[in-house]
Amino acid sequence: MLSHDVLIVGGGLxxxxxxVGLCDKYDVGLISKVYPIRSHSIAAQGGINAALANNPNxxxxxxxxxxxxxxxxxxxxxxxDAAELMCQEAIKIVYEMEHWGCPFSRFPDGTIAQxxxxxxxxxxxxxxxxxxxxxxxxxxYERTVFKGVKxxxxxxxxxLVNDGGQCHGVIAFDLQKGEIIPVRAKATxxxxxxxxxxYFYSTNALINTGSGIGIAYKAGVPxxxxxxxxxxxxxxxxxxxxxxxxxxxxxxxxxxxxxxRFMKRYVPNAMELAPRDIVSRxxxxxxxxxxxxxxxxxxxxxxDLRHLGAEKILAxxxxxxxxxxxxxxxxxxxxxxxxxxxxHYSMGGIDTxxxxxxxxxxxxxxxxxxxxxxxxxxxxxxxxxxxTIVFGKLASLAVDEYLQNGGAKQDERLLISKKEEMExxxxxxxxxxxxxxxxxxxxxxxxxxxxxxxxxxxEELGQAxxxxxxxxxxxKHVHVSSPKLHMNYELLNAIELEYMLEVAHIIALGAYLRxxxxxxxxxxxxxxxxxxxxxxxxxxxxxxxxxxxxxSKKVIITKYQPMERKY
Amino acid sequence: MITENYYTFKILRYDAKxxxxxxxxxxxxxxxxxGLTVLMALLRIQEEIDGTLxxxxxxxxxxxGSCAMVINGKIDLACRTQVATxxxxxxxxxxxxxxxxxxxxxxxxxxxxxxxEKIRPYLIRTSPDPDKEIQQSEEERSRIDQVVNCILCACCxxxxxxxxxxxxxxxxxxxxxxxxxxLDSRDExxxxxxxxxxxxxxxxxxxxxxxxxxxxxxxxxxxxxxxxLRKKLIKHKxxxxxxx
Numbered sequence: 001m002l003s004h005d006v007l008i009v010g011g012g013l014x015x016x017x018x019x020v021g022l023c024d025k026y027d028v029g030l031i032s033k034v035y036p037i038r039s040h041s042i043a044a045q046g047g048i049n050a051a052l053a054n055n056p057n058x059x060x061x062x063x064x065x066x067x068x069x070x071x072x073x074x075x076x077x078x079x080x081d082a083a084e085l086m087c088q089e090a091i092k093i094v095y096e097m098e099h100w101g102c103p104f105s106r107f108p109d110g111t112i113a114q115x116x117x118x119x120x121x122x123x124x125x126x127x128x129x130x131x132x133x134x135x136x137x138x139x140x141y142e143r144t145v146f147k148g149v150k151x152x153x154x155x156x157x158x159x160l161v162n163d164g165g166q167c168h169g170v171i172a173f174d175l176q177k178g179e180i181i182p183v184r185a186k187a188t189x190x191x192x193x194x195x196x197x198x199y200f201y202s203t204n205a206l207i208n209t210g211s212g213i214g215i216a217y218k219a220g221v222p223x224x225x226x227x228x229x230x231x232x233x234x235x236x237x238x239x240x241x242x243x244x245x246x247x248x249x250x251x252x253x254x255x256x257x258x259x260x261r262f263m264k265r266y267v268p269n270a271m272e273l274a275p276r277d278i279v280s281r282x283x284x285x286x287x288x289x290x291x292x293x294x295x296x297x298x299x300x301x302x303x304d305l306r307h308l309g310a311e312k313i314l315a316x317x318x319x320x321x322x323x324x325x326x327x328x329x330x331x332x333x334x335x336x337x338x339x340x341x342x343x344h345y346s347m348g349g350i351d352t353x354x355x356x357x358x359x360x361x362x363x364x365x366x367x368x369x370x371x372x373x374x375x376x377x378x379x380x381x382x383x384x385x386x387x388t389i390v391f392g393k394l395a396s397l398a399v400d401e402y403l404q405n406g407g408a409k410q411d412e413r414l415l416i417s418k419k420e421e422m423e424x425x426x427x428x429x430x431x432x433x434x435x436x437x438x439x440x441x442x443x444x445x446x447x448x449x450x451x452x453x454x455x456x457x458x459e460e461l462g463q464a465x466x467x468x469x470x471x472x473x474x475x476k477h478v479h480v481s482s483p484k485l486h487m488n489y490e491l492l493n494a495i496e497l498e499y500m501l502e503v504a505h506i507i508a509l510g511a512y513l514r515x516x517x518x519x520x521x522x523x524x525x526x527x528x529x530x531x532x533x534x535x536x537x538x539x540x541x542x543x544x545x546x547x548x549x550x551x552s553k554k555v556i557i558t559k560y561q562p563m564e565r566k567y
Numbered sequence: 568m569i570t571e572n573y574y575t576f577k578i579l580r581y582d583a584k585x586x587x588x589x590x591x592x593x594x595x596x597x598x599x600x601x602g603l604t605v606l607m608a609l610l611r612i613q614e615e616i617d618g619t620l621x622x623x624x625x626x627x628x629x630x631x632g633s634c635a636m637v638i639n640g641k642i643d644l645a646c647r648t649q650v651a652t653x654x655x656x657x658x659x660x661x662x663x664x665x666x667x668x669x670x671x672x673x674x675x676x677x678x679x680x681x682x683x684e685k686i687r688p689y690l691i692r693t694s695p696d697p698d699k700e701i702q703q704s705e706e707e708r709s710r711i712d713q714v715v716n717c718i719l720c721a722c723c724x725x726x727x728x729x730x731x732x733x734x735x736x737x738x739x740x741x742x743x744x745x746x747x748x749x750l751d752s753r754d755e756x757x758x759x760x761x762x763x764x765x766x767x768x769x770x771x772x773x774x775x776x777x778x779x780x781x782x783x784x785x786x787x788x789x790x791x792x793x794x795x796l797r798k799k800l801i802k803h804k805x806x807x808x809x810x811x
Contacts, residue, residue: 034623035676037719038631052699098700101690103708103715103751110702128715134630135715142689176669205626206610238602241628297602319630326629326647327604438614481618486584487670490618 001412004029004150006399007169007185009157009212011036013133013388014367014395015191016140019149021396026403029183030144031155031172033207037141040193040205041388044133045244045319047115047125048389049382050090054111058122063087065121068560070383073119073275074376075519075529076562077225077537077555082354082372084558086383089390094126097389102139104128115249115316117381119275119567125382130244130319136385155181157212158495160188160219160363161418167363168410171422173495178486180422182415186407187362187399190216190350191392194368198504199343200442200449203235203242212369214499216350217506222359222541224371224553226503227510227521228347230379231454233279235342238297239327243320243339245381248272250316253304254283255336256291270567277378277520278567280341284454287340295338302336309333341454345384347375347520348510351539351553356395361408364399366391373537376555377519426485429494433479437494440478444471444497444504452508457524461512468505475501506540506548513550514538531562571598574650576612578620579661582670590668592659593617599650605658606634606646609672622672629784632720636672637661642722642782663725665734678734679721682741686763690748691756707752714747714792716785723779723789729772736772737764739779739789746792749799749810758803758810761796765804770796 004027008015011032019030032039053061066087071078098104098112105113105128116123128135144151152172158180159171169184195210196202217223233254234243248254254272256262266282267274274282283301286292292299305313305320310333313321317332324330324337350365352358352372358365367388374387451464475498480491516530517523537553573596581590595612606624613620622645623633629647636645638660639653650658666674723739730736742764748754749761764770770793779789802808 034625034631034633035680038623038625038633040626040631042631042718043626043628095696095698095700099690099692099696101748101751101753103711104700106703106705106708108705110704112700131630131716134718138715139690145684146687146689205631207625239604239627323628328602436614436618484582484584484619487621487673488619489613489621 001182001184001415002029003184005185005403006187006189007031007183008189008191009170010039010191010193010367010369011151012039012041012191012193012367013137013140013385014392015189016144017389017392018189018191018366018396018399020140020143020147021393022399023147023149025400029150029152031152031157033154033156035153036144036151037137039137040208041133041137041385043205043242044385045130045242046117046246046249047127047132047382048094048136048385049117049120049124049380050094050126050386051087051122051124052091052094052112052114052126054107055114055123058114058124061122061124063091066090066124069120070374070380071560072565073378073380075378075565076535077376077518078374079354079372079556080558080560081556083374085354086374086387086390089393090386093389093393097136097139100139100143102128103135115246116273117249118245118273118279119380120382125249127246130246130317133385136389156492157215158422159418160215161415162219162221162360162363163411163414164220166361166408168414171415171419175487175492178484178488180419180426182419184410184412184415186403186410187364189356189364189366189395189399190369191365191367192369194346195500195503196343196346198444198448198500198507200445201235201240201340202343203232203240204343209496209500210346210503211496211499213349214502216365217502217540217542218499220542221363222351222539223506224348224351224537224539225373225510226348226507226540227514227538228377228519229343229507230276230345230347230520231280231341232344233276233283233341234303234339235344236323236328237295237300237338237340240342241323241327242344243303243337245276247303247305247317247320250312251308253307254279255302255304256286257293258291262286262291267567274567275378275380280454281522283341293338298340300338300340303339304336305332306334306336343449345379347371347373347377347379354394355398356391357398362402364395366395377521426491429478429491430480430483433477435474435477435479437478437480437490437497440471440474441493441497441500444468444501447471448504448507452511455522455524456511458512461508464508465512468501468508472501509548509550510538510540535562571600573598573656574608575657576608577657577659578671580671581668583668601651603650604646605638605648605650605660608650609645621670630718632718635663635720635722635725637663637725642726644720644722644784647784663721665725665727665730676721679724679738679740682737683719683744686737686741686745687756687760688744688748690751690754692753693755701753703752710750711747714743714750714787717743717747717787718785720784722782722784726778726782728776728778729774733768733772735768737769742770742796743787743789743792746796749796761800761803761810764796765800770800
């Protein structure tokens with residue numbers, strides 16, 4: 001049995017920042033499904049928000065204004081104490097990342113450059129061209145190399161060991177060796193990322209299965225606000241690769257088949273820089289009402305950068321140009337980019353407080369897999385990179401405090417018995433059944449994209465729940481081709497699939513039950529926000545029967561009273 | 568119109584856990600649309616035909632560096648290579664050279680990471696940090712544009728003829744990473760930091776035949792870094808100049 005003081009699961013920004021914060025004082029182990037540098041944080045493009053007030057047009061920006069924009073963007077579902085904390089910390093962590101070597105783009109005066117982003121009152125998004133996630137993840141990974149953090153690359157967690165009130169560690173799977181290994185830890189932190197791949201159309205990396213959320217849920221940890229799914233307005237058609245919001249921040253237009261900048265009919269003041277939920281609905285409406293364009297890969301809207309000119313595109317959006325050339329054979333200097341809204345971000349996740357603590361003693365969560373909640377019903381662009389690093393840091397402080405106060409004793413017998421249970425499960429997967437994991441997964445993804453998408457209604461959500469129930473039945477007959485456990489990606493997929501089914505289930509159930517429209521959750525049959533009945537978080541917890549039990553939790557309001565969200 | 572064509576993928580199969588079974592090619596025939604990438608084709612083969620096939624992937628958008636391999640003799644990322652690129656309906660896939668195979672297209676990257684860690688790939692400063700950002704001009708920032716783009720995919724490592732004969736050579740990616748920090752106006756590592764690469768295992772080992780530049784999917788041009796660090800070393804060792 002492997003043992004660490006602190007076990008961190010996930011090698012993206014949140015996990016690495018937590019590791020850096022704890023490794024000087026504790027024996028830290030970091031498990032990552034891929035080499036940390038391959039984590040999905042690397043793909044973030046546009047930037048990270050912090051009220052540095054560097055932009056000449058933002059000299060009076062403050063963290064309070066950032067907090068207000070965040071809360072308003074969340075459609076008032078964010079916990080305001082947590083949002084305030086994040087925006088205060090933002091300034092510190094951006095400078096910290098800079099001091100650790102992050103190569104931010106610069107203004108002429110030598111300060112960190114900041115650009116406008118959707119839903120923000122000021123240009124406060126710090127960036128490094130359109131490769132901000134790439135430079136931040138490299139910088140933090142470099143920091144873990146400097147600190148000598150113990151990393152277990154290509155290890156995968158397959159179960160969390162929780163006795164109901166306390167976490168004892170995890171059961172891990174070493175993909176290269178094909179071994180199942182119990183890991184005892186005084187504190188366990190999940191920083192496992194989002195669930196984009198439960199959707200058919202998603203900007204997310206292939207590794208973003210959301211299994212961390214599903215693992216926590218199956219271990220009895222409460223999960224929050226799963227019905228709030230962000231659809232990014234601009235995913236490339238076909239591959240659905242993200243076209244950063246910075247395309248619009250730098251001045252790009254959205255146009256329909258008539259060449260019209262249609263956002264003027266939806267949000268004339270903010271135009272293309274309205275928050276993502278609103279822009280995605282506007283684009284989808286244009287397509288649904290026949291004003292989209294046709295391509296063999298699907299209907300689309302144009303993201304037009306041509307008027308920005310070659311020089312600006314090459315200087316500010318070089319990564320976007322590269323992706324367009326590589327993946328659709330289009331040079332955005334010469335042609336508009338064909339885009340459609342795609343699943344992009346998981347606002348919901350493992351229910352934590354502002355210290356990243358969950359209901360279970362010794363178990364913490366941070367980053368996209370967690371729901372503090374700072375994003376509420378809709379996340380602003382530039383706030384996700386921010387959340388990962390801020391809450392990675394805060395998690396490290398909270399874990400330190402917990403361990404200093406003694407923590408709790410781990411029971412190895414629980415880890416051993418869970419390991420045996422997982423061995424049996426894997427044995428069944430490789431020896432029985434007849435359904436390929438991917439056929440089940442494809443059906444799940446299609447259900448989620450067609451029935452739990454941008455526009456929702458009761459009948460469709462009911463149908464989605466019915467489909468998911470049937471797909472769960474089929475999962476009982478899933479079969480993996482090879483009994484060899486090492487480098488068996490099909491086995492990995494089959495194990496994750498079970499957790500993805502649970503994640504999809506509680507997304508659809510939350511959406512079915514929430515009879516209002518708020519942020520990214522839009523119900524055609526309840527098209528307005530209803531604070532009287534629904535200004536509350538949805539909590540899903542797996543009951544003893546394996547079915548979700550739903551309850552609610554109060555939204556924390558400090559000084560921003562809910563009002564109509566207008567841009 | 569999107570057209571569909573049959574393609575044959577010949578994929579090298581090998582399992583280091585079964586060394587008695589020699590590496591061999593397995594052929595898979597699938598119908599794909601012409602714009603499809605090699606990575607998407609591999610995923611379809613794994614999902615629909617042969618679940619035992621092993622390869623790495625993550626972002627599928629040429630930013631994470633997982634899926635470097637040899638595609639019809641050329642080293643590249645599978646995710647950014649379209650199946651229609653080759654004017655042939657047969658595509659041969661092999662693992663990245665200069666590494667031990669773990670299974671099929673998955674190689675053991677340990678030597679690559681060891682070299683990366685050896686050059687101390689992090690900002691080194693002796694001055695105290697300011698309250699705000701360390702000032703850096705736009706021009707100073709732009710000096711590292713090219714080397715910052717490295718995604719550590721190891722295409723260059725696989726393409727390097729020096730590594731093929733000397734596994735102790737630092738390799739293109741590690742040298743480019745070292746230059747990324749040496750060039751950074753904020754970095755204050757001493758000139759002695761270049762001693763690590765001042766020999767045949769370092770910058771003087773390079774054949775300068777530019778295979779790494781050819782293989783790099785991100786235009787990092789590691790040979791430029793080799794040449795630049797050689798110049799800095801000469802100026803420093805012979806003329807006592809700093810390395811900045």
